[in-house]
Amino acid sequence: MIVKQDAHEFFGSCLTYLEEELAQIKTNVDKAGEDDTANGNEEKETKSEEDKEKEQEQKAIMDSLRICNMEFFTRLTCPTTLNFNCVVRHEFLCGSCNRSSVLNETYRELSLEVSARPDRYASNSTPLPSGRLINLPRQALLAFFCITIYWQFAESIFHGNKSSPFL
Amino acid sequence: MNAVLQAILSFDCFVADLQSNTEVLQPLLSENTSISTLLLDVARKMRRTNHGVIDLKLLKNAIDRNLKAFSGWTQQVILLGRLSINMTAANHSYDC
Numbered sequence: 071m072i073v074k075q076d077a078h079e080f081f082g083s084c085l086t087y088l089e090e091e092l093a094q095i096k097t098n099v100d101k102a103g104e105d106d107t108a109n110g111n112e113e114k115e116t117k118s119e120e121d122k123e124k125e126q127e128q129k130a131i132m133d134s135l136r137i138c139n140m141e142f143f144t145r146l147t148c149p150t151t152l153n154f155n156c157v158v159r160h161e162f163l164c165g166s167c168n169r170s171s172v173l174n175e176t177y178r179e180l181s182l183e184v185s186a187r188p189d190r191y192a193s194n195s196t197p198l199p200s201g202r203l204i205n206l207p208r209q210a211l212l213a214f215f216c217i218t219i220y221w222q223f224a225e226s227i228f229h230g231n232k233s234s235p236f237l
Numbered sequence: 238m239n240a241v242l243q244a245i246l247s248f249d250c251f252v253a254d255l256q257s258n259t260e261v262l263q264p265l266l267s268e269n270t271s272i273s274t275l276l277l278d279v280a281r282k283m284r285r286t287n288h289g290v291i292d293l294k295l296l297k298n299a300i301d302r303n304l305k306a307f308s309g310w311t312q313q314v315i316l317l318g319r320l321s322i323n324m325t326a327a328n329h330s331y332d333c
Contacts (some may be wrong), residue, residue, distance in 0.1 A: 071317050081241045083304050088272050092258060095265050149254035209248050 078179075085150040085178065092148045154178045156207040174204070239291065246280040255280070270299050 075083075160173045246252060259266065259273045266274050275296040282291045301308040 076240055080238065081245065083307065084241065084245065084272070084300070087300070087303050088255075088276070091272055092262070095262055098265070147254075149251050149258060152254050153248060153251045208250055219285055 084180065089150045091150045117175060150178070153208045157204050159202045159204045161202075177209075240274070242276075242279060242293070242296075243283075246276065246283055252322070253282045267294055270302065271300055272296070272303070275299055 155176055156180055157174055157176050160175060161170055162173075163170045254308070255273060255277050259277050268274055279291060279293065279296060282288050
């Protein structure tokens, strides 16, 4: 059965696909480096000359990338992560015993509760949650049912005031 | 797809990050199947003046191969099916 997906899900899937592609390349480059150090320059005799040539060509590219761009690879970050991810610090405070717990979670999309639900936390035993953005995304995607809007944060706005417009 | 691509590729800093990554990783990316290369290609075309209609066939093919839920025309068919059910229900209630 095929599930109905909307534009917002398509947007998320495209970003995930991009993230996975870059992660795969990084893994391949790292793995090639590890294989080189583990196996030395041993060649498998079962491979054809053509395969060996192709493999050597790819290895040369990976080596040059690893050596020339070592600094780049150590901080290789996906544009998706750089632009859309944010970290939210959740604090839960128990109304009865006053114990609190803190949890940092990474989000790509922030779900905003549009309607206030005071009944939800009416009971003292339900912990009161509070969220604070500790790492701002460059772009924030806000989805309200069928309308999806996006804001582009101008970095200059946050130079003077580090607080988030969401809080 | 049109709306999503316009949204995602209108972020200049996203496109700049994509470009810097893609330039370095170019030898390891396939020209016709890599989403990074194809997205960047569309972004470049979008930024040209008088770009006209941009052909998204290669990008759609790459998405089809990797995102099965969005392959082919299945989502449009489902949406049209839903629309048809809703229209039938609306007509029925109007008749009553």
